[in-house]
Amino acid sequence: MKFFNREKEIKEITSILEGEPNQIYFIYGSINSGKTTLINHIINNKLDDNYKVFYINFRTYLISEKKDFIEAIFSTKKDDFLETIKDKSEVLNLITKGARILTGVPIPEVEFNKLFEERINDAFQYLNNIMLETRKNGKTPILILDELQMIKDITTNGQKYLLKELFQFLVSLTKEQHLCHVFCLTSDSLFAEYVYNTGELEGRAKHLLVDDFDKETSLRFMDFLAKEILNKPELPKEQKEQIYSLVGGKPADIYNIIDEIRYKKLDDILNQMLKVEVSKLNMFLEIMEYSKPKIEIGNNIIEINKKDVLNALKLFKNKYKIPIKEISLHIYSYLIKENILFLNPTEETLKPQSFLVWNAIKRVV
Ligand SMILES: Nc1ncnc2c1ncn2[C@@H]1O[C@H](COP(=O)(O)OP(=O)(O)OP(=O)(O)O)[C@@H](O)[C@H]1O
Numbered sequence: 033m034k035f036f037n038r039e040k041e042i043k044e045i046t047s048i049l050e051g052e053p054n055q056i057y058f059i060y061g062s063i064n065s066g067k068t069t070l071i072n073h074i075i076n077n078k079l080d081d082n083y084k085v086f087y088i089n090f091r092t093y094l095i096s097e098k099k100d101f102i103e104a105i106f107s108t109k110k111d112d113f114l115e116t117i118k119d120k121s122e123v124l125n126l127i128t129k130g131a132r133i134l135t136g137v138p139i140p141e142v143e144f145n146k147l148f149e150e151r152i153n154d155a156f157q158y159l160n161n162i163m164l165e166t167r168k169n170g171k172t173p174i175l176i177l178d179e180l181q182m183i184k185d186i187t188t189n190g191q192k193y194l195l196k197e198l199f200q201f202l203v204s205l206t207k208e209q210h211l212c213h214v215f216c217l218t219s220d221s222l223f224a225e226y227v228y229n230t231g232e233l234e235g236r237a238k239h240l241l242v243d244d245f246d247k248e249t250s251l252r253f254m255d256f257l258a259k260e261i262l263n264k265p266e267l268p269k270e271q272k273e274q275i276y277s278l279v280g281g282k283p284a285d286i287y288n289i290i291d292e293i294r295y296k297k298l299d300d301i302l303n304q305m306l307k308v309e310v311s312k313l314n315m316f317l318e319i320m321e322y323s324k325p326k327i328e329i330g331n332n333i334i335e336i337n338k339k340d341v342l343n344a345l346k347l348f349k350n351k352y353k354i355p356i357k358e359i360s361l362h363i364y365s366y367l368i369k370e371n372i373l374f375l376n377p378t379e380e381t382l383k384p385q386s387f388l389v390w391n392a393i394k395r396v397v
Pocket residue numbers: 033034035036037038061062063064065066067068069070218219283284285287
C-alpha cells in the first residue's frame with residue numbers, strides 16, 4: 033500500500049519529535065481514519081537512525097488483567113525468528129544496533145518471568161531504565177501505544193486502575209524527565225474524551241486529530257488510487273463525486289471501493305455498501321426492542337430507550353455534526369460504544385463514525 037498525503041499531520045508529528053519530549057500525545061480520530069497508517073509511515077520513512085521506536089499494539093492481545101498488559105508491553109524475543117533474549121548484553125545490542133523499530137520492549141526471559149510476581153512499578157522501572165540506556169547510547173526513544181483503550185478497565189490490587197498508574201509513569205517519562213516521546217493512539221472516542229478530561233493529565237497531554245480527508249483531498253486520493261491500483265491516470269469526475277457522496281473522506285472506504293472497481297461495477301459496489309449499512313442500522317434498532325440495552329455511567333446503570341436513540345439519530349438528518357449538548361450523555365455514550373457516533377472532545381461535537389453511517393441514518397430514521 034502506497035501512502036498518500038497527510039503532510040500537515042506529518043509536519044506536526046516530526047516537529048514534535050525534533051523537540052524535547054515534554055507532553056504525552058494522544059492521536060485520536062474516527063474508526064479507520066488512518067491513525068495507524070500515519071504513525072507507521074512516519075516511523076518507517078521520516079526518521080533517521082538517531083531514533084529508537086518501541087511500538088506496542090494492544091489490539092493484538094486480549095487484555096483482561098495486569099499479566100496480559102505486561103505480556104503486551106515486553107518482548108523476550110530477539111527477532112522474527114523467535115530467538116529468546118538471554119541476558120542484558122543482548123538487550124543492549126538490540127537498543128544500540130538492532131532495527132529502528134522494536135515491537136515490544138526487549139527483556140531477558142528470566143527478568144520477564146520475575147515481573148509477574150512483583151508490583152507493576154517494577155515493570156515501569158525496567159521500562160524507564162531501557163529508555164535511559166537508549167538515551168545513553170545517543171538515541172532518542174519513542175514509545176508508541178496503539179489502541180490504548182484496550183487496557184482501560186484493568187484493575188490492579190482489586191480496584192486501582194492500571195491506566196492511572198500508566199499515565200503517571202508516562203508523565204514522568206515526558207514532562208518530568210524529558211526522556212522519551214510518547215504517542216498513544218485510540219479509535220475509542222469515549223476513551224479520548226475521558227483522557228481529555230482527566231485531571232492528572234491537564235497540561236501534560238495534547239490531543240492530535242487524524243480525521244477523514246476533506247473533500248478536495250478525498251478526490252485527489254481517488255485519483256492517486258486509480259493510478260496505483262487501476263493503472264489509470266484518474267477517475268472520471270462524476271464517479272469521484274458519486275463515491276464521495278456515499279463514503280465521504282474515509283480513507284479505508286475509498287480504498288476498498290477503488291480496489292473493487294478492478295472487478296465490479298461502481299454502481300453495484302456503492303449500492304451494495306449502502307444496502308449493508310442500512311440493514312446493519314435497521315438490525316441494530318430492531319434488536320434494541322428485545323435486548324433492552326443498558327449502559328454504565330459513573331456508578332449508575334441506565335437503560336437505553338429506543339425512542340431516545342431514534343430522536344438522537346434524527347438530529348443528524350440534516351446535519352453531519354452537532355454540539356455534544358444536544359444529546360444526553362447516556363444516549364451518545366451508547367451510540368459511540370455501538371460505533372455509530374464519534375465524539376470530538378476538543379470541539380465538543382458529535383458526528384456519525386463515517387459518511388456511510390450518516391447516509392444510512394438519513395435513510396432509516
Ligand atoms: N494516508 C493514507 N494513504 C493510503 N491509504 C490510507 C491512508 N490512511 C488510511 N489509509 C487506508 O485506510 C485503511 C485504514 O487505516 P488505519 O488502519 O490506519 O486506520 P485507523 O484509524 O488506525 O483505524 P482504527 O480505527 O481501526 O484504529 C488502511 O488500511 C489504508 O487502506
